[in-house]
Amino acid sequence: MLRLALLGALVVAAVGAVADIAPKDRRSGFEFISPQTQAMQSDETSNPGMLWVADGERLWGESRGSAGKSCASCHDDAVDSMRGVAARYPAFDEETKRPIDLMSRIDQCRAKRQGAPSLTQQSDELLALTAYVAYQSRNMPIAPPDDPRLQPFRDNGRDWFNRRLGQLQLSCASCHDERWGARLGGSVIPQGHPTGYPLYRLEWQSVGSLQRRLRGCLVGVRAQPFDFGAPEFVDIELFLMERARGLPMETPAVRP
Amino acid sequence: MKSTRPTLDEAIRSFTGGAAVREARVKFEISPLVENGNAVPVTVEVDSPMTAADHVRRIALFNEKNPQADVAVFHLGPRSGRARVATRIRLAASQTVVALAETSDGAFWSAQAKVIVTLAACIEDISQQ
């Protein structure tokens, strides 16, 4: 039974690998933006996302909730304890027996261990904390965990990536696998790797999450977007991180 | 979006009080093609010794097609050392942008740039946030 399941997993992986962009051809969205926007990202003294990172650094040391603890109470200096963490998320969550994304993991920690109220993916406080944690992985290669329990969820994420959706009946793959480098309107289509989240999007004039960006894409193809926190989003992110394996983390990225 | 905003010339005149403006000495760095009009980096540098006797007093930016002509007015002086300012501005559409400098002798100098502003392909629906 186990052998059959393994064979099935191998077949699925092989079929999937044909569609994925080969590691040597993987390029971050950074390479598809103007030199001015690139400079805005590279220079930390003018990168607007750093305002959220700085805020996150402050929040890291502040007590929250009924337990009277800060993140630092348990995790000490994030520069050490959080190094490399964002590069290997989403990870398997023992409690829910599902993958969990970094933002939700931080929020879960706040609620359970700090006794603090839960925050939404749109909240500046949670975005700031997540940006600060993810910043500790900046320039490190994306290294998704090789946890076999994640495979079915990753496969689900892959299915969503390849599924045509909305009134325009476009899949993620339609643009980001088949037409990256081409133009949609005035914009160059990137490969769609989540290398720099939470990121500062010029269109938002603010830092936002991957889920916010994906909702924007779903609305763009005239599909009903999943709600923030939907399991579909986590499965998709899990797949996207595998698809981006090896690319360096860029949080906080700047994108148009 | 039609409004009764001043023209670029009127905006310049309001800054200079009608004095003559020479298109010289001002270096205006702004990309001719901008992928998002929400944050356009600009740098203005004026050729000036920045001494007490001869320096740039103000640098102003004006635009042609936003709802409002004004962008910013920067106040400098001999303590600046160099007449160079950078910021990020909003441009609502493709248009001309002007950088004006007022020197301590009361003269005005300018540089113009024509900018094409493209928009993101899928503009986010504000109600979906």
Add this chain to the structure above:
Amino acid sequence: MIRALVNVPKTARRGEIIEVRAMIQHVMETGYREGPNGVTIPRNIINRFVCKYAGEEIFSAELFPAISANPYMAFSTVATGSGTLTFEWTDDQGETQSTSAEIAVT
């Protein structure tokens, strides 16, 4: 609670021209945007920025809605002596936010 990042060299030689950068988190609501239901979102911007060096104003700016959100400015000043640079932003309601940075000049 100020959310700002300023960048001043920690040290400089006397007479050296140094570059100073300041960026503050602010939505810079233009007053020209419509929210859902077509109601205009009221203007709410930082309209003035002042930098002082050892108490003397060395740079200031009048800002308008055409300045991007999370306004960023870079300017220069002559390193005249060790001391404190203060940065102050004022919004349409007259509320101010400020921060400071030290420089050692040899």
